[in-house]
Amino acid sequence: MIKFLLRRPIAVLMxxxxxxxxxxVTYSTLPVSLLPDIAIPEITxxxxxxxxxxxxxxxxxVKPLRSQLIQxxxxxxxxxxxxxxxxxxxxSFEFGTNTDLAFIEVNEKIDAAMNYLPKExxxxxxxxxxxxxxxxxxxxxxxxxxxxxxxxxxQHSFLDLCEFAESVIKRRIEQLxxxxxxxxxxxxxxxxxxxxxxxxxxxxxxxxxxxxxxxxSNNVEPGSMTVRDGYYEYNIKFxxxxxxx
Numbered sequence: 150m151i152k153f154l155l156r157r158p159i160a161v162l163m164x165x166x167x168x169x170x171x172x173x174v175t176y177s178t179l180p181v182s183l184l185p186d187i188a189i190p191e192i193t194x195x196x197x198x199x200x201x202x203x204x205x206x207x208x209x210x211v212k213p214l215r216s217q218l219i220q221x222x223x224x225x226x227x228x229x230x231x232x233x234x235x236x237x238x239x240x241s242f243e244f245g246t247n248t249d250l251a252f253i254e255v256n257e258k259i260d261a262a263m264n265y266l267p268k269e270x271x272x273x274x275x276x277x278x279x280x281x282x283x284x285x286x287x288x289x290x291x292x293x294x295x296x297x298x299x300x301x302x303x304q305h306s307f308l309d310l311c312e313f314a315e316s317v318i319k320r321r322i323e324q325l326x327x328x329x330x331x332x333x334x335x336x337x338x339x340x341x342x343x344x345x346x347x348x349x350x351x352x353x354x355x356x357x358x359x360x361x362x363x364x365x366s367n368n369v370e371p372g373s374m375t376v377r378d379g380y381y382e383y384n385i386k387f388x389x390x391x392x393x394x
Contacts, residue, residue: 189278190225190242192255194218196273197235207231210266214238214273217262221254238273252277276330284332288322290314311336 154161194214198206211229218240219227226241242251255275263272292306314333322331345360376383 191278193276194238217258
């Protein structure tokens with residue numbers, strides 16, 4: 150082989166020159182990315198239902214969705230969380246799974262499950278995880294009279310700020326064409342804290358358990374029901390939870 154190459158120096162030089170030129174052209178056209186588009190084998194389903202308790206949301210929406218999504222192929226694990234007004238379902242797949250096909254299959258399962266959900270239910274959002282989902286920028290909202298070395302005067306101002314960020318700022322940013330998703334963290338909701346006076350309870354012959362039973366009996370959650378009248382079907386929803394003071 151060596152003798153064959155030594156007898157043909159021009160052919161060897163031309164082959165070397167051709168490989169060198171091809172290498173230069175390939176090196177200049179190679180794509181370079183600081184954050185390559187790597188498909189993460191995870192899909193998130195977001196469920197939103199305003200004025201719905203966590204228990205009712207779990208029974209009427211999340212469970213039917215789980216029974217459909219658990220049939221998705223190459224599914225490794227499924228995890229769901231429910232809270233008042235919103236729920237989330239995370240689906241993890243085996244490594245090497247084509248997330249584009251899994252994304253289509255998840256949407257098909259959700260479309261099939263919509264027939265078993267209440268009619269007023271909004272279609273859940275399906276989000277495909279990717280390395281490019283890292284937030285582009287963070288937007289911090291603070292009060293004018295708030296600082297690191299002073300206490301915020303009044304809690305109502307902070308509650309109003311949280312409501313403004315959720316209902317106004319988030320929705321307006323989501324309307325931009327270049328924005329895919331907006332996530333708001335650090336929000337607080339209005340709560341009522343009951344601190345019983347033990348001395349007065351003792352004078353009245355009451356105990357902490359009596360207060361707990363009174364709250365439980367008045368915080369009934371009847372849920373919803375479907376009534377059919379001939380060709381018509383009505384979805385009746387009862388709301389008797391303690392939501393205001």
